[in-house]
Amino acid sequence: MKKYLYGIDFGTTNSALAIYNEETKEIHHTIILPSLIYFYQEPGTGGSPNYVVGEEAITAYLADDMKGRFIKSVKQILSRSSFTETRIQNKRYNASDLVAIILKELKARADQLIGYDCKKAVIGRPVFFDDDDTQKDTLAQTRLRKATEIAGFVDIRFQFEPIGAAFAYEKSLVKKENVLVADLGGGTTDFTYLVLDPEKAGSKNRKNDMIANGGIYIGGDSFDSAFMWEKGTPYFGKNTQYEATPGKVLTVPKSLFANICSWEQMNFFNSLRIRKDIEDYYYFSGRDPQFKNLITLIENNLGYSVFQSIEKTKITLTNTDSARFSYHQMGIKIDEEVALQNYEKIIAKDVDRIANYLDKFIVQNNIDIQDIDTLFLTGGTSMVNSVQKLFKSRLPHVSLNSGDNFKSVVKGLAYSGYLFED
Incomplete structure (x- = not known):
């Protein structure tokens, strides 16, 4: 066998x-x-x-x-x-x-x-x-x-x-190289610096070839959450105002919308108390149509389909200078042109965190960037333009492979x- x-x-x-x-x-x-x-x-x-x-x-x-x-x-x-x-x-x-x-x-x-x-x-x-x-x-x-x-x-x-x-x-490979590997997935960005040698492929002990590794909890989902906050939540009533008491107008708590920007936080809305609060905000807002979209989103479990549209927009922007953020479901209507420059501003904080971690990784592990032969990128998030720009600016002399x-x-x-x- x-x-x-x-x-x-x-x-x-x-x-x-x-x-x-x-x-x-x-x-x-x-x-x-x-x-x-x-x-x-x-x-x-x-x-x-x-x-x-x-x-x-x-x-x-x-x-x-x-x-x-x-x-x-x-x-x-x-x-x-x-x-x-x-x-x-x-x-x-x-x-x-x-x-x-x-x-x-x-x-x-x-x-x-x-x-x-x-x-x-x-x-x-x-x-x-x-x-x-x-x-x-x-x-x-x-x-x-x-x-x-x-x-x-x-x-x-x-x-x-x-x-x-x-x-x-x-x-x-055909010869030995010092390689910095960046693996950018949906949840994390990981780095490993190691010596690769085709003559050692399959060897039992590679510990001496592993020079440094590290990672940060930032990935494609972080970009999608930032996009949802900036571009998605306004369509679900983020700026809705309601009359708490006669003559006293307040804005609906932003915490409600933070929880639709992160998939694993969607269960936040399972609480009967939170559901009651949402219904009250809707009533006292004069039945604001944008806030009604939030109720529709929650009651009909539409989160994934919204994030599919966000993912589609992100992927389109890896090859073009603009893309449409479009979503039409159960009365929710989103149709907005998003420029690449605008998208890059939205995800800039997360990209900066990756950049800062990369700098820290290099310094803490005493890596001389002149010794790096190749940067090897993998993972779906590595295709995002801002990520590509980050590595090219930090390591301009290094050959980039994927x-x-x-x-x-x-x-x-x-x-x-x-x-x-x-």
Whole structure:
């Protein structure tokens, strides 16, 4: 029987699995799956869970008139001790349970391709799940390991995601290079500085080649949240005024709108008290039509579809100087031209945080930028214009390379079988 191991990149937006044949030392197949789960309103027959994963989750969510529970960005709750569990279809799910649902789907698809139950995997993880917080980092990895075990894996190793990307890039080299890898995903931006050498590819011990690593909790979701705050929330009544008492006019609390800019905060509106407050604001605003959009958004679980439109705008702006932010659903009407220059201003604070961290990373690790041969960018957020400009301005003399933004990491994880050589 052929021997396989799986490289698994569980991502904020998408997750991927690479099937590695340990005998031929080749990748057999790569599977990409959106990190999405949709739970229908009602349980399945006999009370069994009734959900779909990945691409089917989007289809079911829309076809079901968005009445069930749509889950995305699960990776971002791994490090949050405040999240203990959520109840769906009268069943409790903790963070590991939700992650395991996606990992099980990836494993099932891969097992079907190779024809047997593979229990060996290298699991990717960011350098820091939540900035430089050891306690949160330990919690996140513990939860991720538990999810992997629930999904059916037994022999497990962890690898930093940017190191995985580096090993994928190493396969293309003809000579040794000092490489700075920047992995910019949906939730985090990670850096690794290391020596890559095609003659060492697949070697058992690469510790001496790893010079430095670090990361920051900023990614594509941060950009989307900033865009929602600046461009989206005005359409949902951010500037709505209401008459609290006769003659006393106030503006609706901004905290309501901060919670529609972050997907994992959407549950904030589950509180009956908050729902009552929202209804009161709407009544005392004279039934403001923009504020009514907020009620429509919440009651009809439209958050994901709004963020899809934001994502589409962001992607368009990677290739053009302007894009339309357009959304039309259940009476909500958004149609606004967004210039690239305006978008860059919106995300400037987050890009500056990445830039400042990069500077800190270089200084703290005593890296002479003249020694860097190559900058290797990976991850979907690396395609954003402001990000490209950042690296070109900070490292103008360094050769910039990029691989497959959605497969580089997972392929490198699959090439990390040396981790099993204890």
